[in-house]
Amino acid sequence: MQFRRRLPSLTALVTLEAVLRRKSFTRAASELGVTQAAVSRQIALLEEEFGQALFVRKHRAIEPTAACISLGATLAKSLADIAESVEAMQSRSQDVVTIGATVAFSSFWLLPRLAEFRRANPGILVRVISQDSPIALDGGEVDVAIRYGLPPFSDGTVIASRGDVISPVCSPDYLRRRGDGRLGSADEFIETDVVDRSWYNWSQWVSLIGANIDVKPSLRFNHYTETIAAARAGQGVALGWRMLVGTFLEDGTLVQADSSELAAEGRYNVIVPVKAKRTNARDLAAAWLTASLHG
Secondary structure: OOHHHOOOOHHHHHHHHHHHHHHHHHHHHHHHOOOOOHHHHHHHHHHHHHOOOEEEEEOOOOEEEHHHHHHHHHHHHHHHHHHHHHHHHHHHHHHHEEEOOOOHHHHHHHHHHHHHHHOOOOOEEEEEEEEOOOOOOOOOOOOEEEEOOOOEOEEEEEEEEEOOEEEEEEEHHHHHHHOOOOOOOOOEEEEOOOOOOOOHHHHHHHHHHOOOOOOOOOOOHHHHHHHHHHHHOHHHHHHEEEEHHHHHHHOOEEEEEOOOOOOOOOOOEEEEEOOOOOOOHHHHHHHHHHHHHHH
């Protein structure tokens, strides 16, 4: 089909869409970076080609005709589809993926494993967003995230999930100093003070396992990464989320202080935004995160 013979100027059509959306020649001109006279000229060319008026000019206002509104709806959808296709092509050519997670999950779980993904996918640029406040998935900034909690989530689709176990951990040196046996009032407890109570505190943990321990933390931090750093440095006992501190248990810088364990209520979820645009990089990252989470 020979579209060029059937279609008016694309510049004029883009101008018309902007005028309809902004409801003003002046605001459309500002958006397009041209003068108001240029916008008026493009609309006049369309009206001449169509043989009919597109707007009713009123005092300090314009009112689109019914035919203009119908054409505008088609233009808006078509231009949006074109923009989405262009964006998808650009993302494929750039191969960029943005992964979101909490600071602790990024530091303790994601970063030690990320080299494996990058070696397998050398052409993909990885961007990591780490924050403890909830990551909004509907803003388009994150392609795939790891979110702790209980699905379903209104802004994302869960493609994989895994639970965790929480147990008291400390350094080997601290364990030698305290000796074997159950935790007690003589132990030095390290607490993580955070607003998000999906992180268990010591009082919750003790209550849920049914222990009779008088816990009075002598050291407190507002980030879990600092809590674990203090525990590895021999400054006391911390609550160890197995998924997060697993590498430290493996390398021996942390050990389990006693045999007490608690299955966490929530789960770590690999989640993609509901309105996500699928890209090769995102699909590869999501598949890798899924395999790694269950590995």
